[in-house]
Amino acid sequence: MNETVNKYEVPKKEGSVWPDDICPAYTPRKDAIPSLKNCWYCRYADFHLKEERVLEVGICKWPKKVME
Ligand code: SF4
Numbered sequence: 001m002n003e004t005v006n007k008y009e010v011p012k013k014e015g016s017v018w019p020d021d022i023c024p025a026y027t028p029r030k031d032a033i034p035s036l037k038n039c040w041y042c043r044y045a046d047f048h049l050k051e052e053r054v055l056e057v058g059i060c061k062w063p064k065k066v067m068e
Helices: none
Strands: 058-060
Touching: none
Parallel strands: none
Antiparallel strands: none
């Protein structure tokens, strides 16, 4: 899952994000692994984690939290 790694200067805000991407607004969700900081573990990312099929490319919902 690390074919694309982007460091954004600002949140993607409704844009596509790959699991390994990150931006300065990164805020870990409750079950995030502390050593891994990326969009996958970000509260603002929507990867459909609560649904049957997770998305390979998520949507950044910043400033709206998707996960706690
Ligand atoms: S999902 Fe989080 S880390 Fe990724 S671009 Fe959006 S705010 Fe930044």
